[in-house]
Amino acid sequence: MQNVKTPAERDALKPVLAVHVEADDSWDCYLPGDELPPMPLPAPVAACSPWQLRRYLNQSGLRTAVDAYVAAADQDIQDGWATAAVFLSTDPFVVMACAALGLDPYTAIQVASEIVG
Known part of the structure; x- marks a missing residue:
């Protein structure tokens, strides 16, 4: 996983499997071989x-x-x-x-x- 600060840095990474936007507006870019973060559980439905x-x-x-x-x-x-x-x-x-x-x-x-x- 690479954290990048600009769109140009983000766009230069190929291939990117997943992107997560952080609170500071940077991007965590997940590349082949990186372990992806766990997916949140879906909201329960009643x-x-x-x-x-x-x-x-x-x-x-x-x-x-x-x-x-x-x-x-x-x-x-x-x-x-x-x-x-x-x-x-x-x-x-x-x-x-x-x-x-x-x-x-x-x-x-x-x-x-x-x-x-």
């Missing part, structure tokens, strides 16, 4: 039904806030909220709505998915 999510929101006192969020959103968001067959913690709507409510998307959907009967 899923729940619309009924489970709405029941969770009712029980947690968040339903009014979510309904207001959806009512103020564009038509695509409103349609998605009304017709989704499943809610995933990685869905952009879920991520944005949870951020607006100060919730972690994975935790909210995971808790909702555990609601039965």
Whole structure:
């Protein structure tokens, strides 16, 4: 692995298998024979039904806030909220709505998915 500071230095390295941008805007360039850094684990995904999510929101006192969020959103968001067959913690709507409510998307959907009967 070579750390380079300029685009010219980076572009002069051939072949480069992988590049990682560092906090100081330098590049770690991985060349043939270098051990590549480990890949981060994918984010966990939780899923729940619309009924489970709405029941969770009712029980947690968040339903009014979510309904207001959806009512103020564009038509695509409103349609998605009304017709989704499943809610995933990685869905952009879920991520944005949870951020607006100060919730972690994975935790909210995971808790909702555990609601039965």
